[in-house]
Amino acid sequence: MAASPDPTPSVNLRSAFGGVFGFLILVLIGVLAFSIRIFSVIKYESVIHEFDPYFNYRVTKFLSKNGIYDFWNWFDDRTWYPLGRVIGGTVYPGLTLTAGSMWWILNSLNIPLSVETVCVFTAPVFSANAAWATYLLTKEVKGTGAGLTAAALLAMVPSYISRSVAGSYDNEAVAIFALIFTFYLYIKTLNTGSLFYATLNALAYFYMVCSWGGYTFIINLIPMHVLLCIVTGRYSSRLYIAYAPLVVLGTLLASLVPVVGFNAVMTSEHFASFLVFIIINVVALVYYIKGLLSPKMFKVAVALVLTIGISVCVVVIGILIALVASSPTKGWSGRSLSLLDPTYASKYIPIIASVSEHQPPTWPSYFMDINVLAFLVPAGIIACFLPLSDASSFMILYIVTSVYFSGVMVRLMLVLAPAACIMSGIALSEAFSVFTRSIKFQLFKPVETNSSGAEDASSGSSTSENDTKKADKQVPTIKAEDGLRERPSKKNRKKEKETVEKVPKERETTEKVHVKSQREKRLLVLPLEASAVAILMLIILGAFYVVHCVWAAAEAYSAPSIVLTSRSHDGLHVFDDFREAYGWLRHNTEVDDKVASWWDYGYQTTAMANRTVIVDNNTWNNTHIATVGTAMSSPEKPAWEIFNSLDVKYVLVVFGGLVGYPSDDINKFLWMVRIGGGVFPHIKEPDYLRDGQYRIDSHATPTMLNCLMYKLSYYRFVETDGKGFDRVRRTEIGKKYFKLTHFEEVFTTHHWMVRIYKLKPPKNRIRGKTKKLKSASKTSTSSQRTGGKSKKNPWQL
Numbered sequence: 198m199a200a201s202p203d204p205t206p207s208v209n210l211r212s213a214f215g216g217v218f219g220f221l222i223l224v225l226i227g228v229l230a231f232s233i234r235i236f237s238v239i240k241y242e243s244v245i246h247e248f249d250p251y252f253n254y255r256v257t258k259f260l261s262k263n264g265i266y267d268f269w270n271w272f273d274d275r276t277w278y279p280l281g282r283v284i285g286g287t288v289y290p291g292l293t294l295t296a297g298s299m300w301w302i303l304n305s306l307n308i309p310l311s312v313e314t315v316c317v318f319t320a321p322v323f324s325a326n327a328a329w330a331t332y333l334l335t336k337e338v339k340g341t342g343a344g345l346t347a348a349a350l351l352a353m354v355p356s357y358i359s360r361s362v363a364g365s366y367d368n369e370a371v372a373i374f375a376l377i378f379t380f381y382l383y384i385k386t387l388n389t390g391s392l393f394y395a396t397l398n399a400l401a402y403f404y405m406v407c408s409w410g411g412y413t414f415i416i417n418l419i420p421m422h423v424l425l426c427i428v429t430g431r432y433s434s435r436l437y438i439a440y441a442p443l444v445v446l447g448t449l450l451a452s453l454v455p456v457v458g459f460n461a462v463m464t465s466e467h468f469a470s471f472l473v474f475i476i477i478n479v480v481a482l483v484y485y486i487k488g489l490l491s492p493k494m495f496k497v498a499v500a501l502v503l504t505i506g507i508s509v510c511v512v513v514i515g516i517l518i519a520l521v522a523s524s525p526t527k528g529w530s531g532r533s534l535s536l537l538d539p540t541y542a543s544k545y546i547p548i549i550a551s552v553s554e555h556q557p558p559t560w561p562s563y564f565m566d567i568n569v570l571a572f573l574v575p576a577g578i579i580a581c582f583l584p585l586s587d588a589s590s591f592m593i594l595y596i597v598t599s600v601y602f603s604g605v606m607v608r609l610m611l612v613l614a615p616a617a618c619i620m621s622g623i624a625l626s627e628a629f630s631v632f633t634r635s636i637k638f639q640l641f642k643p644v645e646t647n648s649s650g651a652e653d654a655s656s657g658s659s660t661s662e663n664d665t666k667k668a669d670k671q672v673p674t675i676k677a678e679d680g681l682r683e684r685p686s687k688k689n690r691k692k693e694k695e696t697v698e699k700v701p702k703e704r705e706t707t708e709k710v711h712v713k714s715q716r717e718k719r720l721l722v723l724p725l726e727a728s729a730v731a732i733l734m735l736i737i738l739g740a741f742y743v744v745h746c747v748w749a750a751a752e753a754y755s756a757p758s759i760v761l762t763s764r765s766h767d768g769l770h771v772f773d774d775f776r777e778a779y780g781w782l783r784h785n786t787e788v789d790d791k792v793a794s795w796w797d798y799g800y801q802t803t804a805m806a807n808r809t810v811i812v813d814n815n816t817w818n819n820t821h822i823a824t825v826g827t828a829m830s831s832p833e834k835p836a837w838e839i840f841n842s843l844d845v846k847y848v849l850v851v852f853g854g855l856v857g858y859p860s861d862d863i864n865k866f867l868w869m870v871r872i873g874g875g876v877f878p879h880i881k882e883p884d885y886l887r888d889g890q891y892r893i894d895s896h897a898t899p900t901m902l903n904c905l906m907y908k909l910s911y912y913r914f915v916e917t918d919g920k921g922f923d924r925v926r927r928t929e930i931g932k933k934y935f936k937l938t939h940f941e942e943v944f945t946t947h948h949w950m951v952r953i954y955k956l957k958p959p960k961n962r963i964r965g966k967t968k969k970l971k972s973a974s975k976t977s978t979s980s981q982r983t984g985g986k987s988k989k990n991p992w993q994l
Contacts, residue, residue, distance in 0.1 A: 215341075222345055223332060227325035230352035233747065234321040235363045236755040243317050243364070246757040248797060248814050250366035251804040253292055254316050256284060257366075260297045261312050268293075269455070275809045276799065277821060278791050278843070286455040287817065291375070291408030292368050295319065320361040320370035327374040328352040331615060331622075334381035337388055338588045339580070339623045342630070347622025353746035356566035356614035359754045369611055372409030377615050379405055379415055380595070383439055384588045390435035395442040402443060403450035406457060413466040414612060418598060419443065420473035422591045427480055431587060437481050444474045475513060479506035547875060548816055551868035554608040565753075566610050568745045569738055570617040577620030580627045596620050628735060632728040639725040759801070761858070772856065778849065778951035779805035781944050786847065793840055794849040795829070795862055795869065796822055802849065811843055819876065826873030829866070829906040830880050836905040837939035840956055848940065848954045852910045854923035854930075855949040861925065866906050867891055893923065895931040902932040905940075909954055912937060917949070 237246070245254050260268045269285035276282045299322075300315045328348045336344035351357060360369040382398035385391075406412045423440045426432060448470075451461040461467055479502065486498045549555055563571055574596060581589035596616040603613040723731075756762060761772040782792065783806045791809045792802055799813020812822050828839040840848065853861035862869075867882065874880040884900040885891070893901065893911075901907060915921040915933040922929050937954075944953040 226328050226348050226352050230325040230328045231321045233750045236751045238363045246364040248800050252800040253366050255804040257293050257296050258312050275803050276813050278809045316366045317364050320365050323371045323374045324361045330377040335619050337384045343623045343626035346625050347619045350618040354614045355749035356610045358750050368409040375405035386439040390438050399446035402447040406451040416470050420470045424473050547871040558607040567617045569742050570621040573621035573624045576624035580623045632732045635723040635728040638722050774946035774948050774950035777946045782806035790846040792847045793845040823873045823876035826869035827877045829869045832903050833939050850909045850952050853925050857924040894928045897931045
C-alpha cells in the first residue's frame with residue numbers, strides 16, 4: 198500500500214498565509230479607522246471641537262510646558278472666580294498624560310508637532326487601537342473571522358465616530374480603547390487562567406480609571422458576570438484568577454488617582470465588586486475543602502463554612518447599609534442615580550438634566566448611530582448561545598446592560614457601540630460560515646462525498662492498524678531496554694499495558710468526534726441558490742452600512758461646533774462668530790477682567806480668550822451656577838447687582854434668532870430658571886410661562902420680557918429687519934423697543950450669534966443722583982430767597 202503524502206506542510210503553509218492575510222486586514226482596518234475620522238480636518242481645518250476638549254487642550258498645554266509635578270499641583274485661578282479650581286485633583290488625567298507623552302516622544306524623535314496638532318489627532322489614533330482591541334476581544338469569544346468583522350464594523354460605526362473625529366479631544370477618545378482592552382484581558386485570563394494576563398488586566402483597568410468616570414461600568418459588569426458564573430455552576434480556578442487580582446490590585450491602583458481617591462472603597466458604585474469578592478472566596482474555600490475531605494466530613498465543613506460566610510456577608514452588608522444610609526444620596530453620585538432612576542435628575546438635579554447628552558435617545562438615533570447593527574445584534578446573541586461559554590455569556594451580559602444604559606442616556610450610546618459591533622461581527626461571521634460551507638458542499642458534493650469518504654475510512658483504518666503494530670513492536674523493545682537497567686514492578690507493567698491499550702481507543706474517540714462534527718455541519722447545509730442569494734444580501738447590507746458611515750463621518754459629525762456652516766441656494770455659508778467674539782475679548786479687554794456667561798461657554802472663554810470666568814463646564818458647584826442663572830433670570834438692576842458683587846466686567850450671551858442657530862441661550866433659558874430657582878426660591882418657573890407655554894412674543898409674561906436674558910438677546914434686534922422676527926422660535930418678539938440702563942453693548946459678531954455687554958460703572962448712576970440732589974438744593978434756596986415756605990423733613994429732629 199502506497200504511503201499517503203503528509204498534509205502537515207500544506208496545513209502550515211495555509212495557516213501562515215492566513216496569519217499574514219489577517220495581519221494585512223488588521224492594518225487596513227486601522228488605516229480605515231484613522232482616515233474616516235479626518236474629514237473634519239480636510240473639510241474645515243485642524244481645530245479643537247466642542248466645549249470640554251478646549252479645557253483638555255489647555256491642560257495639556259500646561260503639562261507640556263511646565264511638567265507633571267506642576268500639573269498635579271496646579272491651582273487654576275482663571276475658572277470659577279472667586280473660588281478657583283485645583284486641576285490636579287479634579288481631572289481624569291489619562292487623556293492629558295497620553296497626549297502629553299505622545300507629544301514628548303514625537304519631539305524626542307525630532308518630529309516637531311505642536312501640542313494642538315497632537316491633541317487633534319489623538320482620537321483618530323486611538324480609534325485604530327480600539328478596532329484592534331475589538332479584534333482581540335472577539336477572537337477570544339468566537340474566533341478570528343468574527344474578530345476581523347467586528348473590528349471592521351467598529352472602525353466605521355457612527356456612534357464611536359461622533360466622539361472620536363479629529364479634533365474631538367475628550368476623555369472618550371482614549372477611554373473606549375481602555376474599556377475594550379480591559380474586557381479583552383479579562384476574557385483572556387478567563388480562558389487561560391494566566392496570572393500574567395490578570396496583572397495586565399488590573400493595569401488596563403487602572404488606565405481606564407485614569408481616563409474616564411465610566412470605569413464604574415467595568416467594576417460593576419465584571420462582578421455581575423462572576424456572580425452569574427458562580428450561580429450557574431461555572432466556577433473554576435480560572436474565574437478566581439481573572440477576578441481576584443482585578444479587585445485587589447485594581448482598587449489599590451484606582452485609589453492612587455487623585456480625582457477618585459477613597460471613592461474607590463467608599464462609594465456605592467464599588468460595593469458590588471467587594472461583595473462578589475467575598476462570595477467567590479467563600480466558594481473557592483468550599484471547593485478547596487472538598488478536595489481534602491471525605492464526603493461526610495465535607496458536609497460538616499460546608500455547613501461550618503457557609504455559616505461563617507453568611508455571617509461575614511451579613512456583617513459586611515450591614516456595614517455597607519450603614520454607610521449608605523448615612524449619605525443623602527445613598528452613596529451614589531448624581532449621574533449614577535440618574536442611570537438607575539431616569540427621572541431622578543429631572544426631579545432633584547436640574548444641572549444634570551439640562552445637559553443635552555444626558556437626555557434619553559430617540560428611536561431614530563439608534564438607526565443613526567449603529568444603523569444596520571441594530572438588526573444583527575439579536576442574531577449575534579443567538580450565536581453566543583451556540584455553544585454557551587464563559588466568554589460568550591460575558592458578551593451577552595455586556596450587550597444587555599449597554600442597551601439599557603444607552604436607553605437612559607444618549608451619551609452612553611458610545612458604550613453600546615463596541616458591544617453592537619462585536620455581536621454583529623459574530624452574527625455575520627457565523628452566517629458567512631454557514632452560507633459558504635453550503636455552497637462548497639453543493640458544488641463539490643459529487644467529487645468529495647465518495648472519494649474523500651472512502652479515503653478517510655481507509656486512511657483511518659490503516660493508520661490505526663499501523664499505530665497498533667508500532668505500539669506492539671515498541672512495547673517489547675522498551676521492556677528489553679528497561680530490563681537491562683532494572684526489573685519493572687507489577688504496577689509499572691500495568692501502566693504500560695494501559696498506555697498501549699489507550700492509543701487505539703483515543704484514535705477511535707477522536708474519529709467519532711470528527712465524524713459527529715462533520716454530520717452536524719452537514720445538517721446546517723442550505724440549498725445552493727438560497728446561500729448565494731443570502732451572501733449577496735449580506736454584501737448589499739454591508740455596502741449600505743459603509744455608505745451610511747462615510748456620510749455620517751463626512752457630514753453629520755465632522756463639523757466643529759466652534760465653526761458652523763450651512764448650505765443654501767446661494768452656496769456655502771460659514772459662521773465663525775465664536776472665534777470672532779473670543780478674539781475680541783482677548784484683544785480688547787484687560788487680562789484680569791471677569792467674563793460671565795452660561796456655563797456651556799466657560800471652557801472656550803478661558804482657553805480661547807484667556808479671561809477669567811465665573812462658571813464653566815465642570816459644573817462642580819451648583820450654587821455658583823444657580824447664582825449666574827438667577828442673574829440672567831432677574832430684571833436688569835438686580836442682575837447688575839449680582840454681577841457687580843462677583844466683580845464681573847463683561848457678560849456674554851449666545852443668540853441665534855437672526856441666523857436660525859437653535860442652541861442659543863434663549864432656548865436654554867428655562868434651565869437657567871430651574872437651576873436658579875432650586876437655590877433661590879424667589880425665582881419661579883411659572884412666572885416665565887404663559888398658560889404653561891414658553892413664549893417670547895407679545896403673549897409672553899412681563900417677567901419674561903423684563904428679565905436680563907431677554908434684554909441682552911433682543912437688544913436692537915428690531916433694527917435687523919424692522920419686525921424683530923426670531924428665526925429659531927419662528928415668531929416676532931414681544932418687546933421690540935427698549936433701552937439698557939445698567940449694561941452697554943460693546944460688541945456683536947457679524948451674524949449676531951455672540952453678543953458682549955459691559956457693566957456700567959456705579960459712579961455713572963451716582964453722578965445722576967448727585968445732579969438731582971444739586972438741582973433740588975438750588976430750587977430750595979431759590980424758594981427761600983423768594984420768601985416761600987419750605988416743607989420740613991418729618992424724619993429730621
